[in-house]
Amino acid sequence: MIEAVDVFNAFQDHRGDAIVTTTGRAGRHWKNISTNPNRDVALGGAMGHTASATFGLAVGLPDEKVVLFDAEGSLLMNLGVLATISGKKPKNFYHILLDNESYATTGGQPVPNAEEINYAGMAREAGYASTHEFNDLEDFVTNIGSILDETGPVFVSVKIFAEVENAPIALRVREPARSRDETIRDLRAELGISE
Amino acid sequence: MTQEQAQILRPETLIEEFKKNGVTHIITIPDSETNYLYELMVNEPSLDIIPVSREGESMSTALGLNIAGKVPVCLIQNTGMLESGDSIRGMALNAGFPLVMVVGYRGWTRHGVTPDTAATYTEPFLHAFGINYYLVEQDEDGDRISAAFAEARETRRPVVVLVGDEYHGFNR
Secondary structure: OHHHHHHHHHHOOOOOOOEEEEOOOOOEEEEEOOOOOEOOOOOOOOOOOHHHHHHHHHOOOOOOEEEEEEEHHHOOOOOHEEEEEEEEOOOEEEEEEEEOOEEHHOEEEEEOOOOOHHHHHHHHHHHOOOOEEOOOOHHHHHHHHOOOOOOOEEEEEEEOOOOOOOOOHHHHHOOOOOOOOHHHHHHHHOOOOOO | OHHHHOOOOOOOOHHHHHHHHOOOEEEEEEOOOOOHHHHHOOOOOEEEEEEOOOHHHHHHHHHHHHHHHEEEEEEEEHHHHHOOOHHHHHHOOOOOOOOOEEOOOOOOOHHHHHHHOHHOOOOHHHHHHHHOEEEEHHHOOOOOHHHHHHHHHHHHOOOEEEEEOOOOOOOO
């Protein structure tokens, strides 16, 4: 198991100009680590669909590297997206799954078959160009740079520690963050895309 | 043109409307009634076809494409639209971008009586979500498709084109 914040710090060293999206509890670390927020875009808003929206972005911007930090609970809600992505084969799409084996935002209940399921195996058999699995930080740090140079679609499954949030939603303290609309506006401005 | 021909909605009409409105991507799950339309789209160089695994993916994929400056259309069946409620809510309505969804109206009949509950719930579903729609049955309705695009652009909301032409034309 790896701390999610360490995964993001290791990725940051190799990010370059990649466009980055995140979902799930662990994804909240990224905004405190990213040094290029204009290329960070929030694409949540419907259960399991951040992956589909990020895939659409990658197809629409074939000259940009697009990296998604997904969560296994989210992926399970939209598992067919593995076939969709594999079918279209976006060469610029990097799908990094942070697998904490649980629904961390709802109290840490396990996802179905949490300990035995093999997401990288699913992605491999669906047809991703390459897949990788990590359960050790040093191994991840050593390899993430070269993985980001591979031709997509690439799938990377990383086992992380769960950071369980168990307070009622109304009592949770939220750090200030840009809205989805604001991140979209900023990304378009960064890329020179008019509405 | 014979009376029979005039009543057919030709798939070429949809392609022409897509081109007229600058459509770049068709996000779709092919269904048994639209084989010929699918073949036409695949062979149309101005369109990039994105097959998805479940209809709910189509709205979120469309959002990503819209952010990239593209003009996507979702082409699905009404059964798939019913499945897509949370995606329509969170990725289309809440996102506030122009999106035309072309929806095959399975079970539709002109006389209004159908044993198919897919048709029974189609228009009440759209009413519940506050989504406007245009019914297209034959070629002379083609301008309604451009009206849907214009409304989507003006309101920055999803607008549906219901294709009530299930059993001829697209699958000739």
